[in-house]
Amino acid sequence: MLGKINLTTDGRKWIVGLALALCVVVMGIGVTSAQADGVLKIGVYGGYFKDSFDKHIFPDFTKDTGIKVESVAEPTGEAWLVQLEQAARAGMAPADLSMMAQGPMLRGQRTELWAPLDLKLIPNHKFLLPQHVHKYPDGRVDGIGAVSWYITLVSNTDEFKTAPASWADMWQDDKKNKLGLLALASNSFLLEITAKTFFGGDDILNSKEGIAQVLDKLAALKPNVKLWYRDEGQFQQALQSGEIPMGQYYHDVAGLAAADGHPVRSTFPKEGGVLDSGSWALSKASKMSKEAHIFINYMCQPHIQAKLSLKVGTAPTVRREVTGLTDAEFASVSSDIAPIIPRYDLYTGELSDWVNQKWTEMVTE
Template sequence: MKRIFFASAAIAVALWALPVHAAEKLVVSTWGGSWKDLLEKTVAKKFKEQTGADVEFITGGTIDRLNKAKLAKGNPESDITFTTSHVGWLYANDGLYEQLDMSKIPNAKSLVDQAKISPYHIGSWAYVYTIGYRPDMVPAGMTFTSWNDLWNPALKGKISAPDFDASHLVVVSAKLMGGDAASWEKGSDKLKALKPNFKAYYANDAASQQLLQNGEAPVQVMLSMNAYHIASQGVPVKVAMPKEGAVLGIDTIGIMKGTKNADLAYKFVNIMLDPAVQTEVATLKKGSPVVTNAKLADDVAKLPGVFTTPEQWNKEALIIDHKLRAEKTGEWRKWFTENVIN
């Protein structure tokens, strides 16, 4: 009996001494703040429930994360990356993304065509950059039915726009002058003529929201999600849908080349496109789901800039070719800084 006891004790000690393997972990690169919170509450939560694997987030700015990924090429810090559609092309062009095996992403069969960005990255949610304004701080009765309305002399010193991405106004100005993204120079003089109406330029979401909240710049070229966020806090903001279309923005997801967790990465991407997750994301952020089988409540679906039908996607979204935008963003930003901001 004693020999059996001691043998059992020895086995127990040996088992106790074995290394404990940590749970599997997927590392996701994304923006911080509310974007990280959004992913934690939605796709990461469901991913943990379905796989048992943990999710670790690496956060930072769009270009900062791209530069870090370039330095770590071949041995990526993250397994998954969220970024904008056009910056995603910069990842792809630098060989930082895996080419996606769509057979491993069954939920992708419901992707809207506009979210099929490249063989390397696909949409995760959508929004628009459009005109947001304070009706209480612009001339009585003023509305914005066209992008041309920004040039109204009554708006002198009242407009703000992002300084980090000039593509929205560059392409809009070109379109108003009969051009497009490829012939953007057609709108250059028109865009220069908007300079007197600018009050400020913003570098991030927080600054964008503050300019409208405090009324410093009561008209803004802005991310629709930001407008709806401050409206939920009681700020009287309206979101316009110009007849020329609002500039479509699609944030995307890609799998990093060299990941050691490819199977988990594909499961995460597939869960991102789950219709229930898409509904939750769109509801929380007041954006557009990128799958056709997500169902939104009427109060969300009716918001300007939230697309739920093929007709809306086709008629209300002003789409800048994502690959061309990636190639031109630096040039457009330089031109905008030199000719409008300065």
């Protein structure tokens, strides 16, 4: 789990990047000297998340391989992507490897920012769940799953004595004005949730007509929504108090709230939780490809993924049966129910502007 941190701010914001504190990275400074010294520069989400890697991951990697690591606190999303692209045009890499969210991974493909990875040099990729091997459209591998986390259906146990079984419960009449949902199409993944729950899967999202049908179903949810939230802390406080007794939230943080005695439960609906993730991506400007491959292979080891689950609170990117986690340990971060995988193409591809416009018009306005 994410440790004893401020549940309303630090834990999830550093991991997901919904409200990251931006750090200033001066591009190019120290890059040449770091490479000359054989230091692998690795960008990870800042704050508690970076602190956890600095404490639990990087020292053991250096001890096991002899490769020195310099960690770089990165913002997620567009800010870090822009810095990497600008630096790459100058032949420099503020970080050799970066932990990238899936939207920026796809956007980076447009400029071929990511150096292709050689799976023969990453034999431990055999342990990965298939969705954690990220590829260019032509099949070249450009990313390997670093960490993942779940969005689930959360509820206040004082207000709802019985756990909800399905995402469809949010549409029920007794939920009027009782839901808190993430405000954006691209971070709530409610299009995918609705498609899986009512339309048998996400194939319906392959066309404008299909997306419009899903949006119509989502629009029917509006009377039940009390808060479309951007501030996680605002929703969490309302969830804990019972003011907003149901909604979608991050499984690990909800678990911490419950462990601290708050009347909060996190449920994996029968349709699955939403599995979001970050990938290791290698800048095309990096001169440390060999060392980067060694690090990625190291991170794909089942016991390392188990350590991340126990120390950082992320869901393993490898198959459950190889992790050695107990049922309780696994349940604290993940589920055996097949997950809902976000359709990142909807938010980065040619339909992205249209999707965002229709989302605002039909759902959140």
